[in-house]
Amino acid sequence: MKLATTLIFLLAGVAAAGAQSLGLDGLLPSGGASASGRIVQIVAMLTILSVAPGLLMMVTSFSRFVIALSFLRSGLGLQSTPANLILISLALFMTFFVMAPTFDKAWQNGVQPLVENKISEGEAYTKITEPFRDFMLTQTRPADLRLFADIAPQSIRPTDPTQSVDLRILIPSFMISELRRAFEIGFLIALPFLVIDMIVATVVMSMGMMMLPPTVISLPLKVIFFVLIDGWNLLIGGLVRSFS
Template sequence: MRNLASLRSPRIAVLALLPALLLIVLAAPCQAQEKATATAPGGANATLIEPGDAMRTVQSVVLFGLVSLAPVALLMITPFVRINIVLVLLRQALGSPQVPGNQVLMALSLLLSALVMRPVGERVYHDAVEPYMAGKANAMDSWNVGAKPIKTFMVEQILRTNHQDYLWSIYQHSAESKAGLADPEEPDQFPLGVVAPAFILSELTTALMIGFYLYLPFLIIDLVVSSVLAAMGLFMLPPTLVAMPVKLIVFVLIDGWLLVAEMLLSGFSVSGA
């Protein structure tokens, strides 16, 4: 019994010391802060954050928030949606769903989108970013000036594809129409919150239409190959096994990738480019 009591006594002592150790650990930072406050000039007022530092912190948070929204902006205001969907449908029409890979199509879509949006980006930089960095314009004025060429680009693509009815359909569900304001008379007068979803819907419709046209020649090749195999009595041979190399060689001989890229680039109009 004495041995058991001697073994338990150190454990009990350690358990009794744990609350005291926790209090010491928690009190150490408070004591250090009190000492720093006492030694700093001005006492407690020295620990307050200056307005300039707070403003810089807020600006940094806003900047990081805008950077995190970059993928959303890439989908909203650029031709990336149309180009990427067309390239994916083209890959499926070729009969090779894994070649080229998604990374290759993504990179090609980004490069073609950057080529289309370069004139717009240059105007935004010269008209909005440079005056703001030079201190000649505030954030709100720079935003209004920078958003104008982007909205003009999206409106031009909507009108080019004859989807201006998308603007009116979305405008009827917007807050501006329910506020009793005067309806826009020109497409440029629609707010950016209406133009952006109408642009995405227009791009989706146009991309599917282009994909339909790209599917037709490959569908004809599939039908011809199937008819030839059926006429030869080769019913056990899958038609896709013979049609895929035929589609690949035909697509390569006509420089299909270059033709599709030129078609996608020519489908976008940029005023003042």
């Protein structure tokens, strides 16, 4: 009896729900754009969110940090210490620290007014990308910028020095500039450890210990050397100051 009563109530609820029609207007926000335009905007937003990690690496300081930290681990001769998760997390939080003024400007000038419906999507895009454009311009080498400007299609090539550089030119120029600086920093990081490896190998060979791998002795020496000079403080401080 209880089961039958429960089924009757369930069927009544389904019938009442079926009597109500679900219109497309209830799913899409009100505004001047048509339903198809709103759907395109939603798809574009989901696409941007899916490639957000790639955008983080392309237009921020993340790549310089993570490459320099990778050079440090290779120079020390440690294969998995610190772990990739630790290095990426450290590079990520250092990126947030360096990019904080840029993020704040993008939020205050673009994202927040857009959420409050004070500006349109096109104006919000301009105001959001402007802080990142300024940051990338200050960190991009003129030679790299000229390279992509020269090989760019005529439609996006800047013709006036006062004209703003298109992001399709600026972003790859910024990326190769970051790779160059990261490898320069990586060379300076790896050089002291290379000297230690050479000294240890020379001493081991001169003592006739052919069967003893030099890395067995050089590894603890490199680790204690890095700790004694307060290497983490020097490295992180130098990386952050390289963006000032």
